Amino acid sequence: MKQNDYGPISGSSIFSGISGQKAIIMAANTRITTVAKGIFRAAKETDSAVFMELARSECDLKGGYTGLTPKDFADKINDAAKEVEFDIWALHADHITIKKGDPVEIDQTRQLIDAQVSAGYTSFAIDASHLFNFEGKNVREELEQNIQVTTELAKYIKSRMKGKDFGLEVEVGEIGRKDGHGLVLTTPEEAVEFINALYSNGVHPHVLAIANGSTHGHIYDDKGNVVEQLSIDIPQTKAVAKALRDNNLKIGIAQHGITGTPRELINQHFPKGDIIKGNVGTFWQDVVFNTLKVYEPALYQDIQEWTLEKYRAANPGKKDKQIIDGNCKFAIKEFFKELYAVEEDTEDAIQAMAYAESLVFFRAFSSYGSASLVRKTIP
Numbered sequence: 328m329k330q331n332d333y334g335p336i337s338g339s340s341i342f343s344g345i346s347g348q349k350a351i352i353m354a355a356n357t358r359i360t361t362v363a364k365g366i367f368r369a370a371k372e373t374d375s376a377v378f379m380e381l382a383r384s385e386c387d388l389k390g391g392y393t394g395l396t397p398k399d400f401a402d403k404i405n406d407a408a409k410e411v412e413f414d415i416w417a418l419h420a421d422h423i424t425i426k427k428g429d430p431v432e433i434d435q436t437r438q439l440i441d442a443q444v445s446a447g448y449t450s451f452a453i454d455a456s457h458l459f460n461f462e463g464k465n466v467r468e469e470l471e472q473n474i475q476v477t478t479e480l481a482k483y484i485k486s487r488m489k490g491k492d493f494g495l496e497v498e499v500g501e502i503g504r505k506d507g508h509g510l511v512l513t514t515p516e517e518a519v520e521f522i523n524a525l526y527s528n529g530v531h532p533h534v535l536a537i538a539n540g541s542t543h544g545h546i547y548d549d550k551g552n553v554v555e556q557l558s559i560d561i562p563q564t565k566a567v568a569k570a571l572r573d574n575n576l577k578i579g580i581a582q583h584g585i586t587g588t589p590r591e592l593i594n595q596h597f598p599k600g601d602i603i604k605g606n607v608g609t610f611w612q613d614v615v616f617n618t619l620k621v622y623e624p625a626l627y628q629d630i631q632e633w634t635l636e637k638y639r640a641a642n643p644g645k646k647d648k649q650i651i652d653g654n655c656k657f658a659i660k661e662f663f664k665e666l667y668a669v670e671e672d673t674e675d676a677i678q679a680m681a682y683a684e685s686l687v688f689f690r691a692f693s694s695y696g697s698a699s700l701v702r703k704t705i706p
């Protein structure tokens with residue numbers, strides 16, 4: 328039994344604890360960490376394991392667009408877990424994105440990983456999916472650079488973790504990428520080729536992110552209104568999971584970009600157990616901003632005005648509300664002090680909203696009881 332310091336446990340413990348279960352574990356990108364206590368309270372009450380994560384774009388050595396370094400993020404989430412006394416959670420580095428794969432970028436990525444390891448991260452997602460060779464003559468050639476870079480960085484993380492277990496997520500198929508025909512989806516063949524190649528290189532990830540029709544953040548109609556996301560291709564997702572199983576590759580799927588997907592659809596139609604990790608990001612930012620609209624209207628007004636002024640020029644033809652909606656995430660760093668110094672009433676409301684919404688996610692994901700399953704497997 329681990330001692331109860333309420334620090335993060337290895338992502339690998341969570342994945343092995345829920346192995347064989349028809350459950351999805353929520354991974355929350357808490358860009359404004361005020362929501363964390365509400366999420367942990369709901370996790371504790373429903374006995375749900377959870378990942379807390381931020382992507383490289385959100386959180387890096389310079390603070391990303393949330394203003395948080397890996398150490399800042401770790402401190403805030405650890406404090407929230409301690410206060411709530413919740414123990415079954417992992418601290419995950421979402422989208423450690425590599426876009427070019429050149430030596431400078433790889434070196435900067437190593438420095439980011441160093442900082443994440445020092446801050447106590449227990450799970451990592453390497454995302455080299457952008458390194459897709461469109462000139463490749465076959466699937467292997469198309470994926471070769473992704474395979475090489477993912478292998479190199481996975482081995483680097485392993486060496487830095489010095490024998491400690493950690494969770495590992497990898498990515499094939501850039502999420503949200505479009506070609507002339509619409510969203511490009513990962514095929515079963517690509518997923519199998521990618522994971523087989525990593526296995527041969529001695530890398531055994533727990534979870535695979537695929538492109539299956541989701542988009543990060545909100546989607547809009549032609550008037551700029553936010554609409555429900557109904558585009559996740561469930562048959563294709565099941566086909567990828569089946570192909571992996573048929574090839575004896577023990578790996579689950581990470582569903583990215585869940586914000587906007589109706590939870591009744593997730594509850595009734597998502598292949599839980601094929602999908603084992605569900606990333607929810609923008610949703611938590613909405614919880615904060617929607618609360619500010621009523622509780623701190625002056626601050627919300629300032630955020631809107633700043634965003635519009637800064638991003639109007641780059642978005643000709645778009646409606647104001649879509650520009651604000653799509654870019655207000657960049658205001659988090661600008662208004663960092665104000666966002667973390669809201670009135671107590673505001674904070675209470677944000678946490679209560681986060682708590683209630685988490686209950687609904689955990690139910691839709693069938694993760695109730697998962698924390699106990701994981702707890703049993705921790706040495």
Ligand SMILES: [Zn+2]
Pocket residue numbers: 422502543583584606
């Ligand atoms: Zn993602």
